[in-house]
Amino acid sequence: MNLDFHVKPEIRILGIDDSALLNEKVMIVGTIFRGGEWIDGVLRSEITRDGLDATEVITTMIKNSRHYGQLRIIMLDGITYGGFNVIDIQELYGETGLPVIVVMRSYPDFEKIRSALRHFSDGEKRWDIIKKAGEIEKIVTGKNETPIYIQKAGIGAKNVEKIIRLTSIRSSIPEPLRVAHLIATGIILGESKGKA
Amino acid sequence: MNLDFHVKPEIRILGIDDSALLNEKVMIVGTIFRGGEWIDGVLRSEITRDGLDATEVITTMIKNSRHYGQLRIIMLDGITYGGFNVIDIQELYGETGLPVIVVMRSYPDFEKIRSALRHFSDGEKRWDIIKKAGEIEKIVTGKNETPIYIQKAGIGAKNVEKIIRLTSIRSSIPEPLRVAHLIATGIILGESKGKA
Numbered sequence: 001m002n003l004d005f006h007v008k009p010e011i012r013i014l015g016i017d018d019s020a021l022l023n024e025k026v027m028i029v030g031t032i033f034r035g036g037e038w039i040d041g042v043l044r045s046e047i048t049r050d051g052l053d054a055t056e057v058i059t060t061m062i063k064n065s066r067h068y069g070q071l072r073i074i075m076l077d078g079i080t081y082g083g084f085n086v087i088d089i090q091e092l093y094g095e096t097g098l099p100v101i102v103v104m105r106s107y108p109d110f111e112k113i114r115s116a117l118r119h120f121s122d123g124e125k126r127w128d129i130i131k132k133a134g135e136i137e138k139i140v141t142g143k144n145e146t147p148i149y150i151q152k153a154g155i156g157a158k159n160v161e162k163i164i165r166l167t168s169i170r171s172s173i174p175e176p177l178r179v180a181h182l183i184a185t186g187i188i189l190g191e192s193k194g195k196a
Numbered sequence: 197m198n199l200d201f202h203v204k205p206e207i208r209i210l211g212i213d214d215s216a217l218l219n220e221k222v223m224i225v226g227t228i229f230r231g232g233e234w235i236d237g238v239l240r241s242e243i244t245r246d247g248l249d250a251t252e253v254i255t256t257m258i259k260n261s262r263h264y265g266q267l268r269i270i271m272l273d274g275i276t277y278g279g280f281n282v283i284d285i286q287e288l289y290g291e292t293g294l295p296v297i298v299v300m301r302s303y304p305d306f307e308k309i310r311s312a313l314r315h316f317s318d319g320e321k322r323w324d325i326i327k328k329a330g331e332i333e334k335i336v337t338g339k340n341e342t343p344i345y346i347q348k349a350g351i352g353a354k355n356v357e358k359i360i361r362l363t364s365i366r367s368s369i370p371e372p373l374r375v376a377h378l379i380a381t382g383i384i385l386g387e388s389k390g391k392a
Contacts, residue, residue: 041388041390042388043388044386065387182238185238186239186240187379191238192238192239194237
């Protein structure tokens with residue numbers, strides 16, 4: 001894979017968010033966008049709260065989708081979903097063949113995360129997955145010049161910036177993640193809550 | 197209410213669709229759009245399959261929403277939701293103060309509907325609600341010049357056409373309904389199915 005492949009304005013992007021931790025199973029929602037403009041599809045699956053199945057569930061959800069052949073990028077809202085169900089972005093990239101961009105609103109508090117992971121018998125394994133996600137970079141491209149933080153797998157820094165700029169047209173958060181968040185909160189709580 | 201009020205490009209519209217009839221309770225999804233461009237919120241509620249609670253459930257969902265003060269239009273995908281749970285659009289308009297536009301992909305088969313309603317002890321009451329929804333007009337405004345059929349309450353024909361044209365930018369179906377459909381099918385079935 002060429003890390004600096006050509007980014008078309010209508011590049012198909014899957015943005016994934018999770019919902020509130022109300023039950024043992026946590027709903028995850030995927031939105032398929034054409035660039036930042038147009039939602040083309042919605043996916044839904046379930047991961048285990050504080051489990052370690054998120055990478056596999058997301059891989060399966062993507063591979064089973066009729067949009068799989070058109071998808072070019074996966075966007076995640078951080079790498080811990082459904083509590084501390086950490087996503088291995090290198091494995092997700094390897095299994096799906098799709099580059100991964102992780103978007104965070106703030107720099108993660110690793111000390112707090114590491115401390116929480118001490119309560120898990122497999123806390124070291126989870127910590128290794130978090131470390132494997134690589135360097136965190138700060139970028140400023142979205143609306144209002146609000147900085148966001150990113151990690152990446154299978155894609156170069158230039159293309160990450162291009163894609164973030166292409167899709168962050170309504171807020172500092174790329175549309176596929178902003179809308180996945182609206183859907184996940186709206187469906188579970190009855191009305192969406194915006195952080196974007 | 198002036199039936200030909202001014203239509204702003206970012207007019208807030210609530211589009212409502214229902215999901216597959218898998219259970220006694222059927223999920224309905226509302227999307228709040230700014231014009232045809234930008235999704236601003238997601239609502240979710242439940243109606244009873246073949247019940248007669250859709251008008252009341254939708255009224256409550258709207259009045260409880262933090263978006264209520266900004267909303268200007270309700271868009272429905274036909275007037276029978278969750279089987280034969282018919283929506284009284286005059287009552288919905290009266291209770292919420294929001295004009296209603298009903299969008300249909302094809303002209304309804306009233307003979308078939310009336311025949312199905314004979315199996316309901318309150319079939320006549322449901323039939324009256326359907327008749328009350330008024331005249332069906334054919335309009336051609338969306339992409340590909342595909343005709344759609346509409347009914348309306350609290351809004352004039354000119355404004356209906358303006359709003360359909362403003363919002364039918366990706367298909368012949370207005371965006372609030374197209375996206376509500378993607379969400380409702382995606383969440384219930386795991387992957388959205390497009391009819392638009």
